[in-house]
Amino acid sequence: MTVKIVTDTLSDIPDDLANELGITLIPLTVSFGHESFLDRIEISSEDFYERMVREDVIPTTTQPSPFSFTNVYNELANESDEILVITLSSKLSGTYQSALNAKSTVSDTCRIEVLDSQKIIMSFGLAVIAAAKMANAGAGIDEIIAATKVRLDNTQLVAYFDSLKYLVKGGRVGKAQGFVGSLLSVKPILTIRDGEMGPLTRVRSKAAGLDYLYNAVATTDNIESVGVEYCTTPEDAEYLIERISDIVPREDIYKSIVCPVVGTYSGPGGVAVSIMSKPS
Amino acid sequence: MNQTDVIGGQKFLEMFAAATDWLEKSAPEVDALNVFPVPDGDTGTNMLLTMKSTIDHGFQNANKDVSSVSHSMATGALMGARGNSGVILSQFWAGLAQGLADKETMDGKDFAAALERSSVVAYKGVSNPVEGTILTVLKDAAQEALKTAANGKGDLLSVLESTVSAASESVANTPKLLPALREAGVVDSGGQGLYTILDGALRYLRGESELMQFRKPQIIASSISSTPVTVTADAKAGHEDEVPFGYCTEFLLKGSGLDPEKMKKYLLKKGQSLIVVGDENTVRVHIHTLDPGEVISYATSMGTIHSVSARNMDEQHQDYLAKQKTQSTPTKVSIVSVAAGDGLAEVFSSLGVSAIVAGGQTMNPSTKDILMGVERAPSDNVIILPNNKNIVLAAQQVQALTEKKICVVPTVNVPQGVAALLAFDYEAELETNCEIMTETINAVSSIEVTRSVRSCKIGNLDIKKKQAIGLLNGVIISALDSAKDVLFEVLEKTIEDKTEIITVYYGQDTEEDEAEACGNEIREKYPQLQVEVVYGGQPHYFYIVSVE
Numbered sequence: 001m002t003v004k005i006v007t008d009t010l011s012d013i014p015d016d017l018a019n020e021l022g023i024t025l026i027p028l029t030v031s032f033g034h035e036s037f038l039d040r041i042e043i044s045s046e047d048f049y050e051r052m053v054r055e056d057v058i059p060t061t062t063q064p065s066p067f068s069f070t071n072v073y074n075e076l077a078n079e080s081d082e083i084l085v086i087t088l089s090s091k092l093s094g095t096y097q098s099a100l101n102a103k104s105t106v107s108d109t110c111r112i113e114v115l116d117s118q119k120i121i122m123s124f125g126l127a128v129i130a131a132a133k134m135a136n137a138g139a140g141i142d143e144i145i146a147a148t149k150v151r152l153d154n155t156q157l158v159a160y161f162d163s164l165k166y167l168v169k170g171g172r173v174g175k176a177q178g179f180v181g182s183l184l185s186v187k188p189i190l191t192i193r194d195g196e197m198g199p200l201t202r203v204r205s206k207a208a209g210l211d212y213l214y215n216a217v218a219t220t221d222n223i224e225s226v227g228v229e230y231c232t233t234p235e236d237a238e239y240l241i242e243r244i245s246d247i248v249p250r251e252d253i254y255k256s257i258v259c260p261v262v263g264t265y266s267g268p269g270g271v272a273v274s275i276m277s278k279p280s
Numbered sequence: 281m282n283q284t285d286v287i288g289g290q291k292f293l294e295m296f297a298a299a300t301d302w303l304e305k306s307a308p309e310v311d312a313l314n315v316f317p318v319p320d321g322d323t324g325t326n327m328l329l330t331m332k333s334t335i336d337h338g339f340q341n342a343n344k345d346v347s348s349v350s351h352s353m354a355t356g357a358l359m360g361a362r363g364n365s366g367v368i369l370s371q372f373w374a375g376l377a378q379g380l381a382d383k384e385t386m387d388g389k390d391f392a393a394a395l396e397r398s399s400v401v402a403y404k405g406v407s408n409p410v411e412g413t414i415l416t417v418l419k420d421a422a423q424e425a426l427k428t429a430a431n432g433k434g435d436l437l438s439v440l441e442s443t444v445s446a447a448s449e450s451v452a453n454t455p456k457l458l459p460a461l462r463e464a465g466v467v468d469s470g471g472q473g474l475y476t477i478l479d480g481a482l483r484y485l486r487g488e489s490e491l492m493q494f495r496k497p498q499i500i501a502s503s504i505s506s507t508p509v510t511v512t513a514d515a516k517a518g519h520e521d522e523v524p525f526g527y528c529t530e531f532l533l534k535g536s537g538l539d540p541e542k543m544k545k546y547l548l549k550k551g552q553s554l555i556v557v558g559d560e561n562t563v564r565v566h567i568h569t570l571d572p573g574e575v576i577s578y579a580t581s582m583g584t585i586h587s588v589s590a591r592n593m594d595e596q597h598q599d600y601l602a603k604q605k606t607q608s609t610p611t612k613v614s615i616v617s618v619a620a621g622d623g624l625a626e627v628f629s630s631l632g633v634s635a636i637v638a639g640g641q642t643m644n645p646s647t648k649d650i651l652m653g654v655e656r657a658p659s660d661n662v663i664i665l666p667n668n669k670n671i672v673l674a675a676q677q678v679q680a681l682t683e684k685k686i687c688v689v690p691t692v693n694v695p696q697g698v699a700a701l702l703a704f705d706y707e708a709e710l711e712t713n714c715e716i717m718t719e720t721i722n723a724v725s726s727i728e729v730t731r732s733v734r735s736c737k738i739g740n741l742d743i744k745k746k747q748a749i750g751l752l753n754g755v756i757i758s759a760l761d762s763a764k765d766v767l768f769e770v771l772e773k774t775i776e777d778k779t780e781i782i783t784v785y786y787g788q789d790t791e792e793d794e795a796e797a798c799g800n801e802i803r804e805k806y807p808q809l810q811v812e813v814v815y816g817g818q819p820h821y822f823y824i825v826s827v828e
Contacts, residue, residue: 062491063494065490094495098494168501182630183626183627183631184630184812185810186631193707199706200706200707201704201705202702202704205810207780
């Protein structure tokens with residue numbers, strides 16, 4: 001029986017691709033004041049950023065309740081006896097906890113494994129896509145888990161933020177604290193390390209930022225796939241994809257839009273690449 | 281009426297009970313922030329214990345009106361207050377209770393007015409109020425609450441929302457007001473604690489109780505980066521740490537006809553961080569003193585004393601230091617930079633330099649000065665940015681004098697130093713970083729505008745004494761009467777199609793208005809460029825400009 005793959009909307013796997021590969025996406029919630037929306041279901045990423053800029057508010061986010069996982073588990077348990085859930089970093093959200101808590105409410109004839117990716121957006125989305133492909137090819141759950149763990153370790157995230165404002169206001173500044181308070185206007189380049197956002201370096205312009213992202217891809221060996229994501233500037237993603245296509249086959253490059261939940265921290269104008277090396 | 285618009289006594293109590301649970305989740309982090317007035321690392325715990333006593337007393341009151349419940353809570357706060365911040369917190373409660381006297385229910389306007397009262401009472405309780413502490417945060421929050429209430433948004437939720445957001449900003453701002461915080465690179469722990477309590481109350485009111493179980497309160501990030509140590513030739517060795525902190529002495533005094541004001545006057549001479557609060561029947565005393573016995577015998581002459589504690593703060597401080605040591609991961613690589621001018625020193629430190637060595641064109645620091653900066657840097661691998669060609673050599677001598685591993689990135693001017701600093705890779709080792717940083721220094725052009733010290737002829741330039749001269753990458757290419765004209769002439773020759781950013785650092789002899797006007801003119805002339813004007817405070821140079 002095919003292993004069912006479940007993840008959250010922070011994986012940034014586009015809906016079409018998720019449908020095609022049979023991946024179930026569980027939404028987080030984003031709120032503007034008292035108005036709440038299910039991420040990517042009740043509010044599109046485009047509408048979200050438009051509103052964030054127009055209203056100049058810092059939206060808040062909420063993890064899915066264990067209940068939303070229970071529903072999905074029960075549904076999938078009718079179709080398979082093995083479910084693999086891969087969530088975003090447990091250090092950034094309680095989604096992993098909700099996914100775990102929901103396990104106990106489902107009959108134990110179905111085996112459910114929950115993996116804390118310690119990553120966000122496509123830096124775990126790419127591993128989820130690879131896991132779904134393995135499942136569809138008939139791989140067993142243990143084999144998929146082992147390969148996914150290696151892939152997650154082999155993935156680096158390089159994210160250009162147009163501003164640190166949203167990360168600071170959202171309370172997720174973490175180890176990037178050293179970037180706060182600069183007297184010159186600088187653009188941070190961040191990564192995720194040990195499950196938390198951390199600093200990589202700084203640049204003074206978006207052009208320099210995009211160069212840095214390109215160089216990160218160009219200096220990585222043995223690439224299996226690359227995710228290129230934008231918040232509000234699709235032209236930046238297109239520009240990067242065109243350059244990267246010279247070194248990585250186009251079909252191994254996934255383009256996506258950074259989901260609203262992460263958008264609450266990156267703010268508009270951010271661009272990110274996730275680079276996954278082949279498990280050797 | 282909506283139940284977030286106005287609340288009764290029981291809901292008021294539940295709201296702050298939830299806030300107490302919220303505080304409990306981050307008490308250890310709040311402890312770790314504690315550096316002022318004594319870095320003993322117990323603020324979070326003290327505030328939590330104070331809140332617990334506050335809530336316990338509140339629950340003993342079965343009345344439904346806010347006035348009576350808040351009064352019980354204030355009594356509980358006073359009875360259970362612990363530590364400096366705990367006693368101030370008890371004054372927060374005393375003020376709230378005064379502000380809510382005679383109120384059956386509380387709406388946003390009532391809360392704002394009570395908070396204002398709290399702020400006044402809290403300031404009064406402290407013998408020498410210091411800004412940048414819990415007091416400032418309370419004052420800022422209360423002011424914003426009043427503003428919102430006055431703007432017609434009188435419902436409790438709206439008022440509490442603006443209160444929390446003002447508290448958050450005020451906490452982030454505390455290091456600007458209090459040097460001890462700035463040096464440690466933290467926000468005020470008491471302020472953070474108060475913010476967390478208000479935030480917890482807000483979340484409860486919003487109906488987020490379930491969510492609060494999974495989440496943790498946010499520790500506010502400082503709005504400025506920490507100030508690195510500035511090493512100057514006459515820097516004195518030794519630290520103030522040698523002064524003993526003494527005993528943190530606290531007790532509750534019960535009696536009749538007590539006079540807190542009179543006690544305060546007497547105790548002021550006996551120690552530091554004095555707080556005396558209460559009424560004629562109950563007085564809470566908190567003092568840092570070298571002789572707790574004297575303070576206690578003074579109090580026992582007036583009534584009975586309860587919950588006495590005298591904690592040795594030097595011991596606490598040592599424990600705290602030991603804990604800090606194990607917690608803080610030393611940075612792999614630190615950077616020491618030479619800079620002349622207070623503005624430039626601030627720019628470099630805001631970008632992550634851990635020690636600044638004062639010096640520049642006419643006051644080259646010695647190898648020994650730079651060595652002192654290197655020794656103070658918090659890691660064994662240190663990068664030096666000399667930022668002047670006459671200092672590069674002195675910097676390169678440092679390696680022979682230290683066991684630390686040194687790398688000199690040979691920056692010969694300020695723009696190169698900034699460019700190198702920005703390229704620093706937080707994940708890379710010393711050698712890689714040195715390579716990356718050295719690579720970037722040629723990508724930036726440097727313009728310096730100064731005054732000629734004598735008449736001379738360079739190439740086809742006839743330079744008069746005291747005339748303004750402009751250097752591009754160290755070579756004189758312009759001499760005119762006004763510094764601004766020189767700047768524009770050199771800019772003209774420097775700016776290319778690929779130029780993106782111009783940063784103007786103006787010196788101590790240039791007025792801010794003048795520099796800003798100059799920046800605006802550059803923006804007008806080159807609208808495609810991003811132009812920034814920053815105070816450098818450097819001597820001799822009207823302008824140092826980076827073109828990249």
